[in-house]
Amino acid sequence: NAGVTQTPKFQVLKTGQSMTLQCAQDMNHNSMYWYRQDPGMGLRLIYYSASEGTTDKGEVPNGYNVSRLNKREFSLRLESAAPSQTSVYFCASSWQGTGELFFGEGSRLTVL
Amino acid sequence: TQLLEQSPQFLSIQEGENLTVYCNSSSVFSSLQWYRQEPGEGPVLLVTVVTGGEVKKLKRLTFQFGDARKDSSLHITAAQPGDTGLYLCAGVRGNKLVFGAGTILRVKS
Numbered sequence: 001n002a003g004v005t006q007t008p009k010f011q012v013l014k015t016g017q018s019m020t021l022q023c024a025q026d027m028n029h030n031s032m033y034w035y036r037q038d039p040g041m042g043l044r045l046i047y048y049s050a051s052e053g054t055t056d057k058g059e060v061p062n063g064y065n066v067s068r069l070n071k072r073e074f075s076l077r078l079e080s081a082a083p084s085q086t087s088v089y090f091c092a093s094s095w096q097g098t099g100e101l102f103f104g105e106g107s108r109l110t111v112l
Numbered sequence: 113t114q115l116l117e118q119s120p121q122f123l124s125i126q127e128g129e130n131l132t133v134y135c136n137s138s139s140v141f142s143s144l145q146w147y148r149q150e151p152g153e154g155p156v157l158l159v160t161v162v163t164g165g166e167v168k169k170l171k172r173l174t175f176q177f178g179d180a181r182k183d184s185s186l187h188i189t190a191a192q193p194g195d196t197g198l199y200l201c202a203g204v205r206g207n208k209l210v211f212g213a214g215t216i217l218r219v220k221s
Contacts (some may be wrong), residue, residue, distance in 0.1 A: 004154070035211075040121070042200065042213040043155070050207070058208075090154050098204040100145070103154025 002026050006091050006104035013081045013111045021076040021107050023091030031094045032074035033058075033101065034066060036087040043090065049074055081111045115139060116203055116212035124218040128190050133215040135201035136183045142204045144177055144184045149198040149214075191219045 004025045013019055025032065030051045035043040035058075045058030049068040063085060065077045074093075078085060088108050092101040117136045125131055135144070143162040147155035159168050161177035161184060168175045172195075174187040188195055200214045 040213055042116075042118075043202075043211040045208070092154070098143070098207060098209060100157045100160070101147075101155070101202075101209065103156070105152065105154055 004091055004093055004102055004104035006089075006107050008107060009105065010108050011110070013078075013109065015082060015111060017081050018077065018079050019081065019109075020078075021089055021091070021109075022073070023075065023104060024073045025091075025093040025102070026072065027093060027102065028071070029093035029095055029102070030071075031096060032068065033092045033094075034064075034074070034076045035090045035092065036060065037090060037106070038087050046076065046089075078109075081109075083111045085109065086111045115205075115210050116201055118199075118201060118212040118215050120215060121213070122216045122218075124220065125191055127192055127219055127221045129219075130187070130189050131191055131217070132185055132187045133199055133217070134183065134185050135203075135212055137203060138182065139203070139205065140181050142181070144181075144204070145202045145209070146175055146184070146186055147200040147202065149200060150196075155198075155200055188217075191217075193219045193221045195219050 033048040034046040047066040052071045091104045146158045149155040166177045172189045
């Protein structure tokens with residue numbers, strides 16, 4: 001089983017460029033999430049989607065947008081990348097908001 | 113300031129030693145989850161504790177949830193190199209999951 005699949009795994013951007021991180025899950029989960037992980041900061045929630053058709057801001061939403069394309073797919077877009085957005089991004093899914101999270105392998109983004 | 117404080121931040125021990133990592137907060141959580149993350153991978157759930165005072169065992173790992181549901185601990189007996197990784201606690205508040213910063217564990221053979 002694929003579980004949660006993220007693409008790309010690595011990306012280097014210049015300041016001001018835009019890009020979209022893609023995420024897909026094959027577990028029929030209702031909820032999907034985007035986190036960023038920085039050294040010493042743990043996982044911080046950027047945006048989440050409790051169910052198809054809904055999205056909500058997390059702790060650190062500034063500079064990001066999301067789209068819940070369908071039940072399987074949840075994308076994260078950086079419209080104008082900044083060096084402060086250099087991080088490892090994780091997509092996750094769960095049956096419900098507070099249940100076990102299933103994570104993808106992460107996408108390492110560097111903004112120069 | 114982290115809502116969930118984990119300590120220590122980093123732990124390096126020899127194979128066979130015992131260790132405890134802590135997850136503390138001033139807030140009450142309805143439940144708490146522990147995840148382990150290996151380099152280059154996403155976190156994987158180890159256990160969920162729900163009841164104050166609950167103790168759960170997973171082979172050599174023992175998880176405890178504080179009576180007041182504000183803190184938790186993870187104790188590993190006879191650590192092995194395969195236990196190396198980042199250990200994250202995550203507390204459930206309302207409909208959100210809040211993560212601590214994690215404890216990096218390195219077990220040397």
